[in-house]
Amino acid sequence: MTPALVAPRGRLALMLLLAPALVWLVGLIVLPHVELAILSLRARVAPRVFEWSLAQYRTFFEEPLYWHTFVRTATMSILATLCTLAIAFPVAWYIAKVAKGRSKSLLFVLCLIPFWVSETVRTLGWMILLRESGVVPRLLVDLGLTAAPVELLYHDATILVGLVYTSMLFMVVPLVNALETLDDSLIEAAYDLGGSGWSILRKIVIPHAAPGIAAGAIVVFMLTLGNYLTPTLLGGKNSLWFTETIYTQFITRFNWEQGAAFGFLLLALSTAIVWLGLMLTGQRFADVMRRS
Amino acid sequence: MAQDLEVERVSKRYGATAAVDGLSLEVAHGSFFSILGPSGCGKTTLLRMIAGFLAPDEGDVRIGGASMRGVPPNRRPVNMVFQHLALFPMMSVGENVGYGLVRRGVPRAEIRRKVGEMLERVGLPGATEKRVDQLSGGQKQRVAIARSLVLEPTLLLLDEPLGALDLKLREHMKIELKELQASFGTTFVYITHDQSEALVLSDHVAVMSAGRFEQVGTPQELYYHPATPFVAAFVGENNRVEGNVLRIDGDIAEAATATGLRIRARPAGALAAGDKIAAFIRPESIVLARTVAALPGSMQQFGSVVESLLFDGANSAVLVREDVSRHTFRVALPQTGAFADLVPGERILFGFEPARAVCFRVAGS
Secondary structure, X not given: OOHHHHHHHHHHHHHHHHHHHHHHHHHXXXXXXXXXXXXXXXXXXXXXXXXXXXXXXXXXXXXXXXXXXHHHHHHHHHXXXXXXXXXXXXXXXXXXXXXXXXXXXXXXXXXHHHHHOOHHHXXXXXXXXXXXXXXXXXXXXXXXXXXXXXXXXXXXXXXXXXXXXXXXXXXXXXXXXXXXXXXXXXXXXXXXXXXXXXXXXXHHHHHHHHHHHHHHHHHHHHHHHOOOHHHHHHHHHHOOOHHHHHHHHHHHOOOHHHHHHHHHHHHHHHHHHHHHHHHHHOOOHXXXXXXX | OOEEEEEEEEEEXXXXXXXXXXXXXXXXXXXXXXXXXXXXXXXXXXXXXXXXXXXXXXXXXXXXXXXXXXXXXXXXXXXXXXXXXXXXXOOEHHHHHHHHHHHOOOOHHHHHHHHHHHHHHOOOOOOOOOEHHHOOHHHHHHHHHHHHHOOOOOEEEEEOXXXXXXXXXXXXXXXXXXXXXXXXXXXXXXXXXXXXXXXXXXXXXXXXXXXXXXXXXXXXXXXXOOOOHHHHHHOOOXXXXXXXXXXXXXXXXXXXXXXXXXXXXXXXXXXXXXXXXXXXXXXXXXXXXXXXXXXXXXXXXXXXXXXXXXXXXXXXXEEEEEOOOOOEEEEEOOOOOOOOOOXXXXXXXXXXXXXXXXXXXXXXX
């Protein structure tokens, strides 16, 4: 067969193979977003009368509570991502480089097990541990560290703990993948040439694992930024999470136009921060995605 | 002469098996020393103990006269060229070579000067800015050596660095390694399973098997005067024949194999009649002849049939099957081109000087 005959048939096969993905992408992501974009650009001037307007976006900038929540969500998400990285890195290192055979898969499963339980139940578990009449405050009293039980829920730190816990697996997996491809002899060579532990980590391990770190950080950041349950349950009324604001607009206030505008602002925010992060660390998006 | 490396009764055990079993070793300053052995003989374990990646269970390693007990690899005056070179892919060639100097806190300008000089000495001038993956196999090899030698170590350890190269390049790199060692004058300790690499490169070779040294000597000593059957079989090509000693006749022993082949060979060590022996005859010690008169009278003569021809340029050989014992011998074809016309199935005579065959007593009745 000549290439000319193969080509159209090959293209048809390719289209058929791509069809489910395209249906999913267009039907569930692109179309709703177009709809939301249109919604966000409308303003209600009279009952059932709408006109094009940027009023929803203007509200966001004029109302300090909204953009304060917005900045706070971004900051907390970045903080949660950094904490997750700091905790997940040694874990991933141990799984990838120290553990061998059975204990390696066992450790992986241990990281996975919490995810067999739904996020709601996991978060409620944290509430049982941390609430004023919960396990941890009572333990602190029993140990004589505090005079009376303290309320550990509804603090920013509690939200962070919950977010880090929820995100661990998504950081550990790309990190383990990245570290496993690091040739042990590179570390030995660096050690042999006079490198110390810290300098090897900085000059050899981190540069090698950088795409994996970036992949993990992006996933964790996105999940954290878009998380609704954990900040709401663990932070209570103080949580001031941006997804909560969006939820309120859509469900409580029934102001879909405002909610859609907030949704787009969140999308813009996450895109901007991921882009900035990649620029600052000199990573290319394609490399990172190949690793994740 | 000063000893750059002294290994004293070093052992390393993994469970019940000893990877390295009470080895002692001395390497003189400026020499090229090879440790030759089959894979799994413990040579890598020994090298890693010298480099400091493993601690010996017993014994001591002294480098430049100082005991290395408890000294980590990054503080030993030893550098290693790894099997797959382990160049840092995230750094340029210059950064690779300068890595150790940066760690030592050498001023930046001096690092740049030293790196430039070192790359020039290994024949890669101007490669500083190149990425590692832009280099050919041979160039990577040179960068790996430059990266170690720039630190002016007392000892350079090389862990089968030519193993990953193709044959042609390997032959070329052998010569280059020898020249580099001669020009730097650094003591090299080289481990390999390739006897040709060990013989070509080294001043001294230790042949290792099952955690012990079988023999330590110059390449010539190992080749012409092997001390054990293992060395005779492992270093170079050899024909092995097993039998029992019939009698000792001056410095020649006569033995017979179970298949009725009678062989005369020079004994290595004391032998008595009745001892079980293994005799080794080098392919190039065997002389072919078409007539009885063409073989010197001092040689034992055997009749045989050509089984197959192994043409390999200058290393060509022929396999012949001896008439009485049906034992196959490998015989090197003479460089003169004589016997180039041999064909399988042809009858041929062969013989060898008993003094050029060697026999060892082996275990068993």
